[in-house]
Amino acid sequence: MRASKPAAAREPATQAALAIDRLDVRYGRARAVQQASLLLERGTLAIVGRNGMGKTSLCNAVTGMVPSSGSIRLFGEEIRGLPPHRIARRGVAYVPQGRRVWRSLTVDEHLRLAHRFRRGEWTPDGIYELFPRLKQRRHNGGTQLSGGEQQMLAIGRALLLDPSLLLMDEPTEGLAPIIVEQLAATLRSLAARTEMAILLVEQNLRFAVDVADSVAVMVNGCVVRTMPAAALAADRALQQQLMGVHAQGVGS
Amino acid sequence: MPVTGIQAGRSGERAGVSPDMPARGAGAAATPLALVLETLSVGFGGLQVLDGVSMTIRPAERHAVFGPNGAGKTTLFNLIGGDLMPGGGRILFFDMDVTRLPPHARVRLGMRRTYQSSMLFPELSVLENLLIAVRGVRPGRFGLGRIRPGDVDVAAAETLLRNVRLTDVAAQTVATLSHGQQRQLEIGMALAGTPRLILLDEPAAGLSAAERRDLGELLTALPRSTAFLLIEHDLEIALQVADRVSVMHGGRVMRQGTPDEIMNDAEVQAIYLGGGSKEAGGHAR
């Protein structure tokens, strides 16, 4: 199954992991994403922005779940318009907003299903090690899990696909602080050790700044600004201006 | 400060205090306690999810519940709200035993809740969602009179709309809202009427930083007559609004105390809060 992944993905390629160019997403007559452009070479890019600005729509467009126009290139290859399973087979994994675990599958089945291709370093046991809580609940159905457990499961499911691009839409929602910390560390080490690129949508600014190399800000469906994470972390005025975060914003 | 009533059930921790003592103590004659939980327990299959949880909430108390994922917080809310029936124990709401009442009866007594995953009416507009929430606790639910703009109920719904900052999308169907907007609406629906107790299950989850700030203000600004129980992993918000904090772990109440006490508790830090520094979870894999 490895062959289905473009060779370019593994070599230290010159191609950017993800290049989005003038992307539009429409629901009926409303435009959720308008002419958004984004470049993720390697490492981690965080997208932040207020509610309803089009972050999820952007992710859904990348994974092929909603139709879009414009251009989305994955390691140089155009993937816009492909069906979701094709895109997934090219190495894109998704941790969706709202978790979307399968209600009638147990934890174990989730992981086994995702580990179908048996590639990469992750195994279900590895996931259980990362989230011990899941191991205790391994025979429970998807909707019998607590919110946080579902979130862990969604993350585990994505990691098992051994993606070359990992999309995470608010992965920390509902996770206890200690798990959030742990997740941050895992993501950082993943990004550092492997070729995997991460696109992270996040409301938790502290987490975003902590994990990402650079941060893009979305306003009304457009990416209005991309900057190094450190710069955003340091500049409270900027935070205030872009996201309406005031006084006690995040500092490093 | 005396122990207001957080006892781990059978475990024997703080064994000196019997579960219902504080509820029925000397003060009972004056104002009844908002909520008394007596050794609640519930299990699914072989798993004991709640194991003798007792707790009391005074009227107007703002109480935060912390706990690691899967500790049983949402399950506790489901018991209080009536979505689940307990395997054992009692629930008193302003001195009234509501343990076996269906959810709608509890709501009419002044209890309101939000859900961790939004539970909305996707085909109706935002305003209609709120209108339903407003009407739910007023008589005339079977009313066949036409609802017109300008009715008191509509006005009340519009006020809620402003409070949760959804005026712009008032006429939109809920199915077309973004996740965060739905979370805002979820909160709005719990604020309808004049509840005596609100159960908030991770209200800040999915909200952006700016909306979180608004939420904090909204909660602080609630009339003091309203008590609430708040599950929240966003410590900033929780600490901003809470008077007292309980920490649940493995289906039991492990600690309770003032926010400061809890934040400095070593055990709580170990199981829930983490070190707060980047190195804390570094060896995860």
Next chain:
Amino acid sequence: MKWPRHRDRAILAATPLVVVAAWACHHDTRLFVAATLNGVTLAALYFLVASGFALIFGLMRNVNLAHGSLYLLGAYVGYTVGDQTGSWYLGVVAGALGAAVLGVVLQVSVFRFMPGQELRQALVTVAISVVLADLMMWVWGADIYQLDPPEWMYGSSVLPIVQHYPTYRLILLVLAVAVGGGLWLLLNRTRIGMMIRAGVDDRMMLAATGVNMQFVFAVTFAIGAGLAGFAGVIGGSALSISPGEDTRYLLASLIVVVVGGLGSVAGTAVGALLIGLSEQYGLAYAPTYGVLFTFLIMVATLFYRPQGIFGGR
């Protein structure tokens, strides 16, 4: 969890049943045993038909009301092939294949475009069954067909108490058990069963893990429809094949699956037993209002267990 709590009620309901059964047994042992055996074997036929329906309905949440048409089509095709070639076995294979092919066509050309819209799917399939019924009438007319099974299945076997009993009905029982076992394995022990369940819950997410769920669904549909066709030939060898059988078996499948509970092989089996037995006891002991009871049983079951006997959320 659920059973113990209902135990008292179950005992309360079971006592009069046992008393009545004892009386019936005492009154005319042969009739009682024969009716019971008939009920069980009829249940086997119902199970065979309903299993395909349960698979499609239970797993894909696709309310395929054209299931009866698939049954009838399988029966007609099986009859035609069996008649032409003289081989009953070939007829069985052809019937199952014919229905499976139609099933795949339906899935790929129609149901694919309306995922999760239960009511709409139900209505589309009603319409399709109307069309198919007329088309089949066009091709095969209104004649009554019946396919004769091979010599060794025909005739009767000697059993205690009832004396002669049709061999073919006993074979029905064996087939039902085999199909039930196979289905259970498919659903619970294979990856495809897992994928189907996941796809029903959230197919977009399944696609996002790299599964081509259209393919998965098509395969499921093929299996479900193939089972309908298979049951058509088997049932067409036990009873007759004629227009109108489609709705009869559709109704039977619906009742069986709904009473038993969605997507559970055990539930389907229990539902089939309940319906098969009540139908035959009704015929034997209370022909006038017996039919009524079958439906009252169904109403009562759904009232006490809105998700069917084995259904759970």
Next chain:
Amino acid sequence: MDSTRSTPAAGWPLLALHPGLMLAALAIYPMLANDFFILQIGGQTLMLGLIALSLMLLAGYGGMVTLSQMTVAGISAYMVALLGDSHGGASLGWPWWLAIPAAIMVAVIAAAFIGALSAKTEGIYTIMITLAVGVAVFYLVLQNRVIFNGFQGLSHVRPPVVLGVDWRTPVAFYYLALACAVAGYYFVWRLRRTAFGLALQGIRDNPRRMSALGYDVIRHRIAAHAMAGAIAGVGGVLLAWYNTFVSPATVGVDAMINVLLVAVIGGIRHPLGAFLGAAVFVLLQSFAIDLIGSQRFRLLIGLIFLSTVLFSQDGLLGLWAQCRRWWVSVAGRRPFLISSSELPDR
């Protein structure tokens, strides 16, 4: 169920059918048509539409797709026949002013009972439990000969002569049916904006949340069934008078499913759909044989039905709304694009 959920309600303003105009057209219709068109097309459409309307109330607003609406109507029809005047069974011969309200009352009670039986079920289970109730009633009237006269049913059910009018003459019957239909339509249409209607729609979308907002879901469902039962009951009385007999076939499975077909063909989300569907159904039933001859005309009906549900999410009304939307977007494409890119801040 789901398909009732998938069309945004926003489509309706596009319907530019003026109610006053339509009412006027319906009122003068008998002056332009012959007896056959007045009674069998007009009268039957209104009557059948009324029964479908009761289903629309339950399914469109409440999300409860029931098959038993024809059963409820049939019960009311059997009751007017039994309580009033008829041949064959055990009819009591009560005066009309007693028999009719009593018949409708019985229908309401029966409907409420069905509602109570099915209130805890959802989706396909509701369909099935109501189907089972319906079939049980069918077999009851079929197998019972003493009261219901079995297979043959009750005959000579005729409306009373009141105010010197024979209500079975085509024009009188038509106006009677029209009055009932308009009243029913207005009631259901208006219901959408009432507290009860809103609650019903909430229950359709999320019953669990409704309960957590203080609504007693079961009671609301039962009340909805009772209301729909009253509408279907009136339809049933008309039905008995129209046919002048009731027999088990009146409440048979085909008849039960036909009501669903009518409501769906028209569009189950708007009260107008029930009547539109009924009109199409009655016209097809009467004239399909002239169009296509006798041989393959089930095929025609099947294909028409198939294409309606296949191409429209919401019956003919949905198709109509789709056309309007398409027309608007073609005619006004430019301006919309420009304005949408200049949308105000969200």
Next chain:
Amino acid sequence: QQELKVGLVASLEGAFAVLGQDAVRGAELALKERGGVAGGKKIVFVRGSSDASPASAVNATRKLVEQDKVALMIGPLSGSEGVAVKDYAKTQPAVTFIDGSSGGQETTLVNPSPNFFRFNLDGAQVMAPLGPYAFEQGSKRVMVIAEDYAFPYSQVQGFMSGFCKAGGKVPRKAWIPIGTKDFSSVIASIPNDVDSLLVVLAGADAVNFIKQYDQAGGSKKVIGGSVMVDQTVLSYRGRFRSNLVGTLSSGWTADALETPAWEKFVADYRASSKEAFTAPSYFAFAYYNAVKATLNALDQVGGDLSDGQAKFRKVLAATQLQSPVGLITLDHNRQAVGPAFITKIVQRPDGKLVSSVVKAVPKIDQHLNMSKAEFDKMGIGSRDVPACP
């Protein structure tokens, strides 16, 4: 040439669709025999279709009468439709109704309508000769297995009226709910002390019964209802068919009737359409008779339908119809009095099963050749009427 519209209603939808189509063939055959002309007018059929439910039959009839303005109506096909159409006929005194093939006893016996005519025997009439004959042939105790509605009631009544009188006993009747396919429990409940079974089932149900009875090792003599030994059943290929040979029955016609009139009718029928059955069904036969009688009467009055069709009706009521099976006349209720045939299934040398005539009874009236008083004492057939356990 003037046109005369004649309405023709048959069940072209639902379970009876195929029978309805054959009925139409019969009607058209009768018209074709006269070159489409009667009484100097060109006869045009306007068709209507029902789904065999009374409501749909009335709707179809009403459309033809009120919208298409036909002068004469022919139809409908089945029993309960007939009753409903008869009631409708009372509201349309200007139109004459000629029954198609419906065989309900009540239609013409109870509250007959003066403008409603029927040229075929009802279900009881046609079975009446069989009872005494079966008794003679050694059936002394008979169990009845029949479907639970009006038509089988009257068939059983027809059989039992003579059978009981002759001294036979019917200790048990099993009324089977309509639509039953699996008879195995009914078969299990057959008492040992009966010597024969009277089976009044139609089409597929009959086939299923016989096959299951065979498989269960049953060996009692089977007597069939009129529709039991139809060609739909006989032409069916399967192992059990040999068991049918020797089955007694009674019907309106018989396949192997060897009269010239019948043979000509069969030949004409088969030549009339590519899709025709090997032999005309009862429905084709009944519609043929109805149309033929109508056209005859039209000829006699020279197409004169004036005066509320009074003259036409008078002639029609006095019809002496030479049908393919013999003379049919009408009684004072405008109900047919005509021949019936006791038949027995035989196997022809080519292997086909046909019903051969054992005995022809030339004339049976609606009181089953009893006096009115005697008939009224027995009453209309039902589950419990008549009884001789």
